[in-house]
Amino acid sequence: MALILGIESSCDETAVAVIDGAAATLAARIVAQRIASQDDEHRPYGGVVPEIAARAHAETLAPMVGAVLRDAGLRLDQIDAIAATAGPGLIGGVMVGLVTAKALAMAADKPLLAVNHLEGHALSARLAEPGLAFPYLLLLASGGHCQILEVRGLGQYRRLATTIDDALGEAFDKTAKLLGLGFPGGPAVERLAREGDARAVPLPRPLMGSAEPHFSFAGLKSAVMRARDAGLHRPADIAASFQQAAIDCVIDRTRRAMAAAGPVNALVVAGGVAANAALRGALTALAAEAGLPLVAPPPKLCTDNAAMIGWAGAERFAAGLTDPLDALARPRWPL
Ligand code: KG4
Ligand code: ZN
Numbered sequence: 001m002a003l004i005l006g007i008e009s010s011c012d013e014t015a016v017a018v019i020d021g022a023a024a025t026l027a028a029r030i031v032a033q034r035i036a037s038q039d040d041e042h043r044p045y046g047g048v049v050p051e052i053a054a055r056a057h058a059e060t061l062a063p064m065v066g067a068v069l070r071d072a073g074l075r076l077d078q079i080d081a082i083a084a085t086a087g088p089g090l091i092g093g094v095m096v097g098l099v100t101a102k103a104l105a106m107a108a109d110k111p112l113l114a115v116n117h118l119e120g121h122a123l124s125a126r127l128a129e130p131g132l133a134f135p136y137l138l139l140l141a142s143g144g145h146c147q148i149l150e151v152r153g154l155g156q157y158r159r160l161a162t163t164i165d166d167a168l169g170e171a172f173d174k175t176a177k178l179l180g181l182g183f184p185g186g187p188a189v190e191r192l193a194r195e196g197d198a199r200a201v202p203l204p205r206p207l208m209g210s211a212e213p214h215f216s217f218a219g220l221k222s223a224v225m226r227a228r229d230a231g232l233h234r235p236a237d238i239a240a241s242f243q244q245a246a247i248d249c250v251i252d253r254t255r256r257a258m259a260a261a262g263p264v265n266a267l268v269v270a271g272g273v274a275a276n277a278a279l280r281g282a283l284t285a286l287a288a289e290a291g292l293p294l295v296a297p298p299p300k301l302c303t304d305n306a307a308m309i310g311w312a313g314a315e316r317f318a319a320g321l322t323d324p325l326d327a328l329a330r331p332r333w334p335l
Contacts, residue, residue: 002317003031005068005079005104006310007061009097010089010117011143012038012048014060015306018072018079019127021314026128030307032071036060043183047173054092061100076108081322083313086114087330088144094329102325113313114327118335120308122151125268127311128297136295137264139254139283142271142304143169143186146215148257149335150264154315157335160257161213168246169273171217175224175242179235189239190276196240201227203245205252213256220245247282254283258290268295275299 002021009015017033038056042048069076084101087094098114105112121140126132135152137160146168148161166174169186176185181192203223206216224242227233233241258267267287273279280296287294301308316322 002080002314003074003078004113004310004313004317005065005082006306006313007065007082007084007097007101008117008120008304008306008309009057009061009093010085010087011093011304012042012053013304014038014057014064015304016061016064016068017306017310018068018074019307019310019314021311021318024130026130029127029311031074032068033305033307034064034068034071035305036064039184046177046183048090050090050092053090054096057093057096061096065100065104076104079108079110081105081111081113081313081317082108083113083115083310083316085117085120085309086327087117087333089117089331091329091331094331098327098329106325111317111322112325112327113316113321114323115309115312115316116333116335117309118145118333120312121270122149122157122335123312123315124270124297124301124308125295126315127308128301129295132268132295133265135262135264136266136268137258137261138268138270139250139274140271141168141250141269141273143167143173145271146217148213148254150261151268154319155321159335160260161215161253163215163217165216165218166221168215168217168250169271171221171246172273174221175239178225178228179239186273186276189243190278192236192239193243193278196234196236196238198240198244200237201233201241203227203241205245205249208249208252211256213253213260215249215253217246217249220249243276243278247279250279251282251286254286264292266293266295270297270302272303274302
């Protein structure tokens, strides 16, 4: 039994979880978890305001740690190690989470695990799918990142592709803003797209067919803006056409990366955009082409959460990879 307390505060979700790293099923692995979204605080500004986020984390986190321990029926001294996101992310929020974790680790005399948020997303598939073995090919698509990685083992990540401009989630969020769908944008675009015709609006597919498997979404966003300004199309048709263009790019780029990668056991998708059902459907078909399973964590484990941070901590703890109490909070931290 390895009980890990996980803390996530790198963007606009304050989250705490207790993970049992030795349990054999997803349900048993997540002993308790809570998550508080700050959507209402950021909505008036149409995006995440770092200072508001940091203050909200500072107010919410400490009581949430107490509540999650109570939910789990555990005292702090029964926890084996404390894990927190140490980056990359909005630095004020990261510091709130990491400093809280350090204080708990010091008070209880337990090891600290300074977790890379991207590693949390990368390993979330192994939390959800206990049978998933390394190596696997990972599409990591969130609000801040869009990458394809060959995950060879714990701490062994080979980056095959990244975005040369916007992240995929950012493209969804900007499209939502252009269409007046509010915040957060991705789920709103997905909902509206269901009512639209994906062939109605001709939109570009940047970098599709290029030899390197990189991504680009800035040109697609500009085309969405022109389509909206032209005033000829229903918002639902723009949303559906945008989503289809974005998915076509992702599938083409991922197919290219699969050809460049070594042998893998699965295609995995993680990060907030992996909650998108249309994307999951298209990736399932792509994986089947290559005779691979698609592993996609349940949507609630795709968007930011503390279970994935606790789980990444559990994997690191099991490998003896604990961190000193002066571990740094890092705004940038590539995998
Ligand atoms: O991983 P995440 O929760 O936070 C970051 O680490 O960035 O990802 C958030 C991103 C946002 O851009 C959000 O709009 C997008 O994931 N997202 C979605 C969906 N749910 C969340 N994008 C498309 N469809 C969705 N259903
Ligand atoms: Zn994230």
